[in-house]
Amino acid sequence: MEELLADAVNVLVVIVEACAALVIIVGALWAFGRFVWVAVRQRDDRSFVSVRLTLGRFLLLGLEFQLASDVLRTAVAPSFEELGKLAIVATIRTALNWFLGKEIAEERQQVAERHEESDGSPDGDRRERAT
Template sequence: MDGMFDQHWLLEAVDLLVRVVEAAGILIIFVGAMMAFVRFVIVGLRYRQSKAFVPIRLTLGRFLTLGLEFQLASDIMRTAVAPTLLDIAELAAVAAIRTALNYFLAREIKQERREIAELGSPGSADSNQAGPGRAS
């Protein structure tokens, strides 16, 4: 009976931790999306040039990548305690999909960094300038 209680407690603890890590990933993605949206509106009203949106996409990509890493961590934690063969197969599929997403996001971030370095960006230059209410 003691061993069964300990295992039940462990499963409950892992489930709680998984939910916390999942929530962190969701929160990271949500915050990044909201920040990108606000910057999109501001930059869109000021510049109306497509190259002005490159830094916004770069920032959003970073948030998405980080959020996906948290989601993958929660999936790994979920299957860490007494996984079945089906659990492992599902984890492998989810990990492959999320790893592919991270790979393509990282590649796009790298490309956009190159564009910023080559062309410069009005949106990023403006956000680094001191203005009313901003410290340099």
């Protein structure tokens, strides 16, 4: 029974790893397409930030899938060696996720601040309309 469960988990690990790869590939292609569009049409350095944010989101999701596959891999009767490897890999991937998520949040905040600056504050809009 344990062998059957191990075989099923191994199949699931392959599927989840394939999903991770697919998410990262789709994200890279999507970001590359947006990069080309921005480079050709807009030529605005600030527009590249949205491309980075998009790629970052896909990478975060891909890393989450990879972490899930690592957890699945050790789901059936793990050895201490496998648990140690999982702990190391999970720590590294969690740190990558945390730093990438933090960078994405900072980029979003900068984009929002730039957007507010270009649109002006609500009080500034009222003053402009009144004159």
